[in-house]
Amino acid sequence: MPSSDPITIPKVIDIIMELQPTMILEVGCGNGRYGFLFRECLDWNYGRLEKKDWCRIIDGIEIDESYINPVHRYVYDTLIVDDWLTCKVPNDYYDVTFMGDVLEHWEEGQWQKALEKAKDYSRVTIVVAPNWAGSLAQKEWYGHKYEEHKTVLSPQRVGGKCLFANPKAFLCMINNY
Numbered sequence: 186m187p188s189s190d191p192i193t194i195p196k197v198i199d200i201i202m203e204l205q206p207t208m209i210l211e212v213g214c215g216n217g218r219y220g221f222l223f224r225e226c227l228d229w230n231y232g233r234l235e236k237k238d239w240c241r242i243i244d245g246i247e248i249d250e251s252y253i254n255p256v257h258r259y260v261y262d263t264l265i266v267d268d269w270l271t272c273k274v275p276n277d278y279y280d281v282t283f284m285g286d287v288l289e290h291w292e293e294g295q296w297q298k299a300l301e302k303a304k305d306y307s308r309v310t311i312v313v314a315p316n317w318a319g320s321l322a323q324k325e326w327y328g329h330k331y332e333e334h335k336t337v338l339s340p341q342r343v344g345g346k347c348l349f350a351n352p353k354a355f356l357c358m359i360n361n362y
Contacts, residue, residue: 193313193356194222196349197285200311200358202226206280207241212269212303213287214245217257223283224260244275269299274306282307288314288343292335300343310359314338316350 201209201223209223220243227241228234236259245261247253248268257264263275269287282303288296303310316339338355340347345359 192351193285193349193354194218196356197283197311197313198222198226200348201281204281204309206309208276208279209241209243209281209283210274210276210279210303210306211243211245211261211283211285212299213284213290214247214257214261214264215252215286217245217252217254217260219283219285220245220260221256242276242279244279246272246274269302270295277306279307280309282310284310285313286315288312289334289336289338296336296338304359304361308361310345310361312343312345312357312359314343314355316340316353316355 197219205227211219211223214220223243224239224241227243228239233239239262242262243260244263244265245257246265246267246269247257248266250266253264253266265272265275270291284300284303288299291299300310300312315334340350340355340357343355343357343359345357347355347357349356
């Protein structure tokens with residue numbers, strides 16, 4: 186679904202607040218939750234409420250056009266509706282690439298390519314994903330074929346530093362240096 190378990194939200198926001206990135210690329214925007222939260226904590230909370238005053242770049246890529254709503258068009262500087270594996274990235278380099286509940290939607294071999302591409306475009310990659318084999322039960326979701334879970338991931342498989350894990354989800358941060 187275009188959303189995810191809310192347990193990781195404060196953890197992701199804490200990391201973003203600590204890193205203070207000037208440019209973020211979100212792969213798999215879904216319902217736009219994180220774009221909104223990134224904009225809030227990096228611009229709005231500093232009094233930069235009008236778009237003309239924003240000093241952070243937040244770009245997004247989403248494969249499913251039907252998820253795009255006015256919030257996406259407002260909070261993301263550039264929004265591309267396309268397949269991450271084949272699309273052209275809006276900028277050459279980002280401080281952070283965020284992949285929230287997206288890698289599990291690719292088959293074995295493809296999720297690794299998706300992660301490597303993310304790492305190629307940023308200093309840090311943050312990954313949130315389901316942490317249990319039962320997540321494979323998620324098939325097409327209300328007619329959205331891209332919502333099917335095709336692989337089981339773990340912090341060990343994704344790599345980097347695991348900053349949170351429970352039986353349902355995990356969060357890893359990968360330093361791409």
